[in-house]
Amino acid sequence: MAENAPEKRKAILIGTKVDIIRDIRMGMKNVDAAKKYSLSNSTVALTNLSGGEKQRKRVREATYKELEDALLKWFLDARQKNIPISGLVLLKIAGDLAFFLRHENFKPRGRWLQFFKEHHGIVYRAVVGEAAAVNEDAGNDWLSADISAVL
Structure with a gap:
């Protein structure tokens, strides 16, 4: 398999998001947080920008x-x-x-x-x-x- 093949999309646990936000607020750079949690730079940046919003993108509540x-x-x-x-x-x-x-x-x-x-x-x-x-x-x-x- 090619080394540059895109990885599958994976959901990030809420606890991990909280840890990322905490680390960045304590002075860690986005690049370092991305390496620590094995995530892409853009994922860490978006997680930090969203501020840990309490929304889930993949779980839907029943309408009825x-x-x-x-x-x-x-x-x-x-x-x-x-x-x-x-x-x-x-x-x-x-x-x-x-x-x-x-x-x-x-x-x-x-x-x-x-x-x-x-x-x-x-x-x-x-x-x-x-x-x-x-x-x-x-x-x-x-x-x-x-x-x-x-x-």
Whole structure:
């Protein structure tokens, strides 16, 4: 691999940013701080200029947190009962929950579902084993049950 190949972008821990700012305010030069923390000069300079702003660039909060919490609770309850759940079922339940929670602007879409799954670490896998053998009628009854119990 070439020596001049660009390094991958890495997030700097908040504690490291605080240390950089402290070192520079105590008289350390940006170049020396960059060497100490194995960062580029521009990264250290920007960290110093921002003054350790309390913003995160890669973590987004949920727009409909109440809805996501309710959907996650529903999902975990369904998983505990070994009921197979597809993405379409999650979108349908999310739409129903949004209606009950009066989120008129919420439209369940695939992109939102992808973000929800990534945020909560949900991965679709086949539920196997005798414990996972669920009567299909019982699953349908459970899916059509009153959703207000989740809220």
